[in-house]
Amino acid sequence: xxxxxxxxxxxxxxxxxxxxxxxxxxxxxxxxxxxxxxxxxxxxxxxxxxxxxxxxxxxxxxxxxxxxxxxxxxxxxxxxxxxxxxxxxxxxxxxxxxxxxxxxxxxxxxxxxxxxxxxxxxxxxxxxxxxxxxxxxxxxxxxxxxxxxxxxxxxxxxxxxxxxxxxxxxxxxxxxxxxxxxxxxxxxxxxxxxxxxxxxxxxxxxxxxxxxxxxxxxxxxxxxxxxxxxxxxxxxxx
Amino acid sequence: xxxxxxxxxxxxxxxxxxxxxxxxxxxxxxxxxxxxxxxxxxxxxxxxxxxxxxxxxxxxxxxxxxxxxxxxxxxxxxxxxxxxxxxxxxxxxxxxxxxxxxxxxxxxxxxxxxxxxxxxxxxxxxxxxxxxxxxxxxxxxxxxxxxxxxxxxxxxxxxxxxxxxxxxxxxxxxxxxxxxxxxxxxxxxxxxxxxxxxxxxxxxxxxxxxxxxxxxxxxxxxxxxxxxxxxxxxxxxx
DNA sequence: GAGTGGTCTAGACCACACC
DNA sequence: GTGTGGTCTAGACCACTCC
Numbered sequence: 132x133x134x135x136x137x138x139x140x141x142x143x144x145x146x147x148x149x150x151x152x153x154x155x156x157x158x159x160x161x162x163x164x165x166x167x168x169x170x171x172x173x174x175x176x177x178x179x180x181x182x183x184x185x186x187x188x189x190x191x192x193x194x195x196x197x198x199x200x201x202x203x204x205x206x207x208x209x210x211x212x213x214x215x216x217x218x219x220x221x222x223x224x225x226x227x228x229x230x231x232x233x234x235x236x237x238x239x240x241x242x243x244x245x246x247x248x249x250x251x252x253x254x255x256x257x258x259x260x261x262x263x264x265x266x267x268x269x270x271x272x273x274x275x276x277x278x279x280x281x282x283x284x285x286x287x288x289x290x291x292x293x294x295x296x297x298x299x300x301x302x303x304x305x306x307x308x309x310x311x312x313x314x315x316x317x318x319x320x321x322x323x324x325x326x327x328x329x330x331x332x333x334x335x336x337x338x339x340x341x342x343x344x345x346x347x348x349x350x351x352x353x354x355x356x357x358x359x360x361x362x363x364x365x366x367x368x369x
Numbered sequence: 370x371x372x373x374x375x376x377x378x379x380x381x382x383x384x385x386x387x388x389x390x391x392x393x394x395x396x397x398x399x400x401x402x403x404x405x406x407x408x409x410x411x412x413x414x415x416x417x418x419x420x421x422x423x424x425x426x427x428x429x430x431x432x433x434x435x436x437x438x439x440x441x442x443x444x445x446x447x448x449x450x451x452x453x454x455x456x457x458x459x460x461x462x463x464x465x466x467x468x469x470x471x472x473x474x475x476x477x478x479x480x481x482x483x484x485x486x487x488x489x490x491x492x493x494x495x496x497x498x499x500x501x502x503x504x505x506x507x508x509x510x511x512x513x514x515x516x517x518x519x520x521x522x523x524x525x526x527x528x529x530x531x532x533x534x535x536x537x538x539x540x541x542x543x544x545x546x547x548x549x550x551x552x553x554x555x556x557x558x559x560x561x562x563x564x565x566x567x568x569x570x571x572x573x574x575x576x577x578x579x580x581x582x583x584x585x586x587x588x589x590x591x592x593x594x595x596x597x598x599x600x601x602x603x604x605x606x607x
Numbered sequence: 608g609a610g611t612g613g614t615c616t617a618g619a620c621c622a623c624a625c626c
Numbered sequence: 627g628t629g630t631g632g633t634c635t636a637g638a639c640c641a642c643t644c645c
Contacts, residue, residue, distance in 0.1 A: 163631080165629090195631085195632090196631050199631090
């Protein structure tokens with residue numbers, strides 16, 4: 132079944148078995164490409180073909196210039212549940228963390244302007260944050276927030292969950308969400324934070340969020356490592 | 370950003386501009402790898418690196434052994450809308466088609482048994498279908514259906530939409546859906562039908578469906594070409 | 608049958624991570 | 627500084643598509 136014929140598929144299968152048997156544990160580093168290619172009696176190019184194939188299936192992942200690792204179990208992410216990232220991850224028995232990279236006020240342009248339905252160049256808050264699970268960076272998020280509804284937002288602690296800040300200081304909460312999921316190659320910004328090679332596959336989740344009164348309050352762009360997540364939702368059919 | 374330094378990124382950018390400028394039209398075939406590599410003064414390996422990068426972004430796609438093509442616009446797919454595939458695609462001004470590959474009764478095993486919550490080896494209907502948009506195969510679907518609720522299902526015309534058959538002959542309709550989205554490498558089965566190389570990136574949408582009485586009636590596995598779809602939903606936060 | 612993409616070899620240099 | 631992964635060269639053969 133698609134593993135027998137080509138050399139890179141044979142190697143792929145061999146590595147796969149090592150992983151499934153537990154000889155290679157989640158999070159552990161694989162031997163160097165040169166060592167592996169020698170061990171399998173092939174060239175680095177061919178070996179990398181095998182690894183890329185495993186990578187596409189989310190069984191191994193790369194850290195830029197650091198090597199190949201066995202992928203931990205995926206985190207389940209439900210965009211329709213009003214649980215924040217920390218709650219969601221903790222409930223799955225994993226250890227979440229959020230690191231603020233940058234927060235500022237910028238003019239809305241392009242996609243942001245369109246999604247937030249604002250006049251051109253309206254200032255919006257931009258948050259850039261990096262989120263990890265069990266110490267591994269899995270998600271780079273950019274939030275764009277309409278300041279009309281959240282004056283002085285940047286004065287609060289934004290390494291927490293945004294929804295908590297909304298709730299506590301502005302009495303607003305997410306009530307409706309619209310999201311779109313794109314399989315993409317990660318851009319330079321996301322790649323560098325996630326420590327992946329520019330252009331590696333990832334998942335872009337683009338959300339627009341409404342509060343309890345139906346007001347469009349913010350949008351965000353979530354760049355996920357392709358192997359780190361499974362997106363899950365349970366909804367009524369309309 | 371991120372296109373200047375390496376040769377394959379420079380080539381990537383050049384091809385990208387050709388596509389965006391309209392010099393290469395959606396659905397059209399690129400020149401052969403040998404011709405392109407010569408034109409860019411590089412080797413096939415490097416050129417393929419550029420193409421793979423564009424492929425990850427969904428800008429070009431491959432057909433196994435047939436060559437590289439410019440990707441048409443993505444189809445928007447909303448798993449929470451009770452519109453069938455044909456309706457959904459037609460509304461977007463595109464031309465849908467469904468081809469039945471195989472229909473039979475098989476014992477439920479593994480994931481199917483688990484999702485449908487059936488005793489081991491309970492017979493279930495299996496439908497294997499291939500769906501296209503504007504003549505391009507974009508989706509390979511396997512449906513697994515609990516025969517208890519749909520006696521003699523195979524006697525009906527199943528090249529139509531399943532939901533229509535459910536509605537007309539069994540007075541059941543989808544009312545609740547639970548879905549999970551995995552970025553995966555496409556398996557042999559899906560790859561061969563979609564005419565892609567085994568292991569190319571794709572999106573697996575796994576659904577479990579309930580009728581208006583809350584009865585779990587079927588599940589399906591939808592293997593999408595990675596560049597052909599954007600998954601979209603609009604839901605209330607719970 | 609000609610040409611294509613899929614696969615593979617046997618090297619190489621460089622920038623960066625890690626020691 | 628050493629070794630690693632990232633990138634690149636210059637070829638090759640095979641299986642398949644298309645004519």
